Amino acid sequence: MSQLLQDVVGELQKLPGIGRRTALRLAMHLLRMECDSVDGMTRAIDRFRHDIKHCVRCNNLSDTELCPICQSEERDRTTICVVEQVADLLSIENTHQYRGLYHVLGGVISPMQGIAPSDLKIDLLCDRIAEGEVKEVILAISTSVEGETTLFYLMSRLRQFPAVKVTTIARGIGFGDELEYVDELTITHALMNRRALE
């Protein structure tokens, strides 16, 4: 096998979910792409990896010191939505329903993976809240064991700000989910948090 092909297949396998067979298929696709198009892709990857910054306020990915959301005059500065990762922030942004600010923790507490509270941007969050402008903190953390641990830890830390309302996003049956296939814990929560029809 060609050394160049072997190298590219080996390198592509560094990516998650890409095994030898898929790497080979991607390599063959690269050959069918125009050279310029491949160059554009590798340049974008290199620039992204080298030049991307984390927003100094909210830890969102950003091209600048302060991310566009933190810079925006149109966002509600009294509300912060706390998320695990940038992908979660993007999912919420895609709804176009939230006009507050964000705070990206950069993970969840996980003793198994050696992630301690100090590895997350929790002090930075407390510093932001201490500035006094924030009225509500929405915790939009996933419902995994690690997520729940992080949630409880955050709640204990946020008790130092009694004036700040702390909320979590609603748990319940997702739109399009069939009740038959939803797990018991979700159904239990959905029942407990039932709402009166108006």
Place this chain on the structure above:
Amino acid sequence: MSQLLQDVVGELQKLPGIGRRTALRLAMHLLRMECDSVDGMTRAIDRFRHDIKHCVRCNNLSDTELCPICQSEERDRTTICVVEQVADLLSIENTHQYRGLYHVLGGVISPMQGIAPSDLKIDLLCDRIAEGEVKEVILAISTSVEGETTLFYLMSRLRQFPAVKVTTIARGIGFGDELEYVDELTITHALMNRRALE
């Protein structure tokens, strides 16, 4: 959303089977990788795309004019195995059972996709056979409609070499396949080509 992130997500989506969500996941993974590791990957892609050659004899991917298989003194030069694409050649090589040479057509005849016989390396194959050393040509073409068309076309072209034996790889039930789930055509072929037990 960061422009750098948007660019890398857009570029990664050029790859087959990679949608927006996967591209985003790959981008996040790139951030967790060491810069050097990402550089190594993009360099391998660039070098592969720019420097890879096609073997002038068999059309296999190669770092040199003549691929290692065509150069090798240990391969049986009297047998050529004809395959659609380099991935097929690699699959056969992985068995370590075939010691002859190869010929990579570079696709199959497909009027739908505008691929004519002249787009494939069929003339090059005939030139190789005309040199007189080849005794057998094994056609290892897939059983799609296009593959069968290509097979018949190749058989008609190879009739000009009556001294050369033309064979195709056996069709039958694959190891581990359950008869219950095998299609009728394959079972029909497997029955017709049944072998006496010794």
